[in-house]
Amino acid sequence: MSTHDQFQELIEAYAIGSLDSADRALLEAHLASGCTECAKALEEARWLVSQLAYLAPNAEPSDLLRGRLLQTVRAEAAGDQVRQQPVRGTVIPLWQWAGVAALLLFSVYSAWNERHLRNAVANLQQQAEAQRAERRKLEQELRAAKLQAHEAMIWMDPKSVKIMLPPKDPKMPQLEAMWHPELGLCVRGWKVPSPGEKRVLQLWLMPKKPGGKPMPSMTFWPDADGTLTAMIENPPEALSETQALAITEEPMGGSLQPTSAPMWVGGVS
Amino acid sequence: MFLAVFSTKGNDEVSLDATLMQQLLRRDVSAFEELYERHSRIVYSLVLRILRQGSTAEEVVQDIFLQLWRNSSRYDTSRPFVPWLLTLARNRALDHLRLKSERQRRREEQTEEFPQIAAAAPEYEKALDEKRRAERVRALIGSLPAAQKKAIELAYFEGLSHSEIAASLNEPLGTVKSWIRNGLMRLKEGLQPTS
Numbered sequence: 001m002s003t004h005d006q007f008q009e010l011i012e013a014y015a016i017g018s019l020d021s022a023d024r025a026l027l028e029a030h031l032a033s034g035c036t037e038c039a040k041a042l043e044e045a046r047w048l049v050s051q052l053a054y055l056a057p058n059a060e061p062s063d064l065l066r067g068r069l070l071q072t073v074r075a076e077a078a079g080d081q082v083r084q085q086p087v088r089g090t091v092i093p094l095w096q097w098a099g100v101a102a103l104l105l106f107s108v109y110s111a112w113n114e115r116h117l118r119n120a121v122a123n124l125q126q127q128a129e130a131q132r133a134e135r136r137k138l139e140q141e142l143r144a145a146k147l148q149a150h151e152a153m154i155w156m157d158p159k160s161v162k163i164m165l166p167p168k169d170p171k172m173p174q175l176e177a178m179w180h181p182e183l184g185l186c187v188r189g190w191k192v193p194s195p196g197e198k199r200v201l202q203l204w205l206m207p208k209k210p211g212g213k214p215m216p217s218m219t220f221w222p223d224a225d226g227t228l229t230a231m232i233e234n235p236p237e238a239l240s241e242t243q244a245l246a247i248t249e250e251p252m253g254g255s256l257q258p259t260s261a262p263m264w265v266g267g268v269s
Numbered sequence: 270m271f272l273a274v275f276s277t278k279g280n281d282e283v284s285l286d287a288t289l290m291q292q293l294l295r296r297d298v299s300a301f302e303e304l305y306e307r308h309s310r311i312v313y314s315l316v317l318r319i320l321r322q323g324s325t326a327e328e329v330v331q332d333i334f335l336q337l338w339r340n341s342s343r344y345d346t347s348r349p350f351v352p353w354l355l356t357l358a359r360n361r362a363l364d365h366l367r368l369k370s371e372r373q374r375r376r377e378e379q380t381e382e383f384p385q386i387a388a389a390a391p392e393y394e395k396a397l398d399e400k401r402r403a404e405r406v407r408a409l410i411g412s413l414p415a416a417q418k419k420a421i422e423l424a425y426f427e428g429l430s431h432s433e434i435a436a437s438l439n440e441p442l443g444t445v446k447s448w449i450r451n452g453l454m455r456l457k458e459g460l461q462p463t464s
Contacts, residue, residue, distance in 0.1 A: 080296055
């Protein structure tokens with residue numbers, strides 16, 4: 001008997017599971033070597049061994065077993081359907097995805113556009129503010145130029161009347177004024193000391209009318225260099241009705257009546 | 270020789286089981302129900318013969334059919350269904366009988382949970398319908414001497430090894446080996462269509 005025949009004799013016993021460990025190990029090694037003939041014989045032997053089940057006496061499982069099994073299987077099948085349904089339910093058609101994509105794009109575009117517009121508005125506001133500032137600067141320069149021109153006209157016009165305002169204190173500089181009957185009144189001086197803290201200089205028009213009270217006019221103060229320039233376009237009293245000009249030191253904001261002695265007084269000739 | 274007698278009925282039954290198993294893959298409860306109706310008796314009979322206790326046998330049969338339902342994809346539909354199911358049932362019942370025993374480990378080494386049965390059913394599987402084949406198996410094994418029949422039954426229903434059977438029957442080891450091999454050879458010959 002060849003070695004292969006010896007293995008063939010073991011196959012049925014191996015299929016039924018009765019081989020002792022030594023024989024089993026030998027056969028398994030042989031099968032592992034790739035013997036297709038023995039492998040095929042083993043499959044057929046297993047089929048043959050399975051037929052021994054018919055030796056078992058006939059018996060009938062209970063209806064309870066059938067009921068339990070079918071109940072379990074139906075429940076699991078229903079569970080499968082429930083698990084599958086949400087999947088089916090959540091499948092989103094292509095057109096809905098397209099809609100979502102369009103909405104997303106629109107949202108992104110809107111956000112970008114809003115930011116873009118906000119930046120544009122901010123730029124425009126900055127430009128407008130810069131223009132306003134430039135305009136204010138130009139207006140100030142124009143006003144200053146006009147004022148200078150106005151003052152120059154007052155100082156140069158032959159109709160103007162010059163008024164000298166000598167100080168009451170000899171240490172103070174003299175001021176001078178020029179009054180045009182139509183263009184207004186200018187006052188100027190140099191090296192004028194600043195008034196006290198929270199105090200200003202105020203111009204008063206002394207009427208010719210007997211018993212007339214000093215007419216309060218504008219307040220002003222010298223710059224850091226002591227240069228004093230003030231112009232009153234519409235004096236509260238007419239040149240012809242005014243006897244003299246006086247300047248006093250008053251609280252910030254000016255006063256309705258002089259509260260201190262005049263520091264400068266000049267008669268209108 | 271195996272093709273001498275060919276039973277259309279037997280072939281149809283094999284085909285029907287394969288079809289039902291394919292339906293089981295699609296979670297068809299009615300296919301499961303039909304498979305249970307067709308094969309629960311022989312499965313239960315086999316398991317009860319091994320375990321000898323009705324309630325335990327029903328538990329194991331329930332496990333077997335639930336495994337069929339839950340793992341139907343692991344069945345190769347090109348292979349004969351009933352021998353595969355019977356081998357599965359025997360393995361499960363012996364697992365239960367010899368849990369944690371040395372013999373269980375030995376048997377597990379030999380057989381897989383989903384047994385490999387011949388891809389192409391032997392011609393005698395096709396030649397005889399299940400009922401006729403069952404009758405022939407009983408007749409063939411029943412005709413063996415009582416000791417030889419007992420040795421085969423101890424091997425198949427108890428999962429005993431040659432040595433254990435020899436010790437149990439108080440017979441020489443060589444005799445037991447011959448009894449089992451010769452008995453199975455006789456069964457094989459007896460199931461051939463010409464016999």
